Amino acid sequence: MSCKKYEDKLHSFAIGSLKEAERLELEMHLESCVSCKQEVYDIKRTADFIKANRTVPILPIEMKQNIMASIDLKRYKSADRKNRFELKNWGASMIAAGLIIFALNLSPYTNYYLAKESYLYNIGNEIGKKILLPINNLGQSANTVFGKIIELNGITMRMEESKKGGIQNEL
Amino acid sequence: MRDEEIVQSILKGNTERFSILIEQYQAKIYSTAYYYTQNQEDARDITQEVFIKAYNSLQGFKHGAAFSTWLYRIAVNRCIDWTRKKKCLTISSFINDEGDEINPLEQLQDNDGSPEDIFLRQALAKEVQEIVGSLPEIYSTVLILYYFEDISPQQIAEILNVPKKTVDTRLFRGKSLLKVKLDNVLYGGECYELQEV
Numbered sequence: 001m002s003c004k005k006y007e008d009k010l011h012s013f014a015i016g017s018l019k020e021a022e023r024l025e026l027e028m029h030l031e032s033c034v035s036c037k038q039e040v041y042d043i044k045r046t047a048d049f050i051k052a053n054r055t056v057p058i059l060p061i062e063m064k065q066n067i068m069a070s071i072d073l074k075r076y077k078s079a080d081r082k083n084r085f086e087l088k089n090w091g092a093s094m095i096a097a098g099l100i101i102f103a104l105n106l107s108p109y110t111n112y113y114l115a116k117e118s119y120l121y122n123i124g125n126e127i128g129k130k131i132l133l134p135i136n137n138l139g140q141s142a143n144t145v146f147g148k149i150i151e152l153n154g155i156t157m158r159m160e161e162s163k164k165g166g167i168q169n170e171l
Numbered sequence: 172m173r174d175e176e177i178v179q180s181i182l183k184g185n186t187e188r189f190s191i192l193i194e195q196y197q198a199k200i201y202s203t204a205y206y207y208t209q210n211q212e213d214a215r216d217i218t219q220e221v222f223i224k225a226y227n228s229l230q231g232f233k234h235g236a237a238f239s240t241w242l243y244r245i246a247v248n249r250c251i252d253w254t255r256k257k258k259c260l261t262i263s264s265f266i267n268d269e270g271d272e273i274n275p276l277e278q279l280q281d282n283d284g285s286p287e288d289i290f291l292r293q294a295l296a297k298e299v300q301e302i303v304g305s306l307p308e309i310y311s312t313v314l315i316l317y318y319f320e321d322i323s324p325q326q327i328a329e330i331l332n333v334p335k336k337t338v339d340t341r342l343f344r345g346k347s348l349l350k351v352k353l354d355n356v357l358y359g360g361e362c363y364e365l366q367e368v
Contacts, residue, residue, distance in 0.1 A: 008339040017323035057205040
């Protein structure tokens with residue numbers, strides 16, 4: 001019966017798959033532990049016996065050809081083309097969009113043009129105010145004048161009517 | 172080119188490269204299947220099924236894992252399925268297409284020594300393999316992978332997806348059972364010295 005601490009390492013040790021530090025530690029332990037040493041000996045003896053007495057089967061020559069003939073060689077071709085096409089398009093679009101945004105944001109002319117644009121907008125506003133306001137005022141003045149004229153006309157007509165009425169009375 | 176790079180290349184459309192992986196692993200998968208089934212016909216069928224399944228499942232292969240471990244996992248699962256359906260405990264007689272009985276031992280590699288030596292050796296080999304195959308599945312699996320295929324306990328754990336400690340425990344118990352059965356077969360149950368034949 002091997003030691004509990006090392007029993008799960010003995011098969012790995014016998015086949016040579018232990019890490020260096022673990023192998024050295026176990027080798028030191030085996031120098032003083034008879035049961036573990038016996039177990040390792042037993043494992044190696046079993047392995048040697050089986051290797052000496054196992055039969056290595058002969059691989060059929062046509063194995064590879066049969067397998068290749070049984071699989072669908074087109075299976076991953078169209079999927080890859082489709083994926084490549086979609087990915088390419090998406091990828092190109094995203095990259096192009098990113099570059100445009102990047103260029104716009106970092107372009108020294110962008111701010112200049114933006115500033116120019118608002119300057120022009122302000123000028124337009126000012127011009128508008130300067131032109132439209134006087135015309136507005138003119139329109140209002142004209143309205144007032146016309147109103148007065150109409151009022152005057154009304155008074156004149158009433159005066160003439162009252163004049164006509166007075167002469168008839170005298171007659 | 173590493174296995175994982177070959178897989179990526181296949182998934183990108185270079186499907187002919189699957190033949191490289193077949194060449195690399197067909198012998199190992201075939202021998203594993205043979206040690207499970209004790210039958211070359213079944214071993215051939217299982218090997219082909221394993222590779223076809225592997226090819227169709229390549230998209231499920233996780234980048235970063237070892238391809239050999241993944242392939243062995245498919246093979247072991249297929250072999251376990253086979254043993255559950257049809258456990259083979261004795262040497263079966265084989266009938267070829269013409270209806271004649273053939274000797275399976277003639278299909279095996281062994282040309283050293285006299286005909287009697289060859290026969291005895293092959294008979295013993297068959298006996299050992301049958302004994303291993305007759306053990307409970309959890310023990311025969313680890314014994315085949317460790318003693319017949321020289322796979323480390325760590326890799327066996329990855330193939331079977333169990334803790335390494337579980338593999339070591341099964342190897343211990345499997346070896347003990349194997350020793351008892353070999354005792355009975357070779358020496359009638361008495362203590363034995365394992366010797367090369």
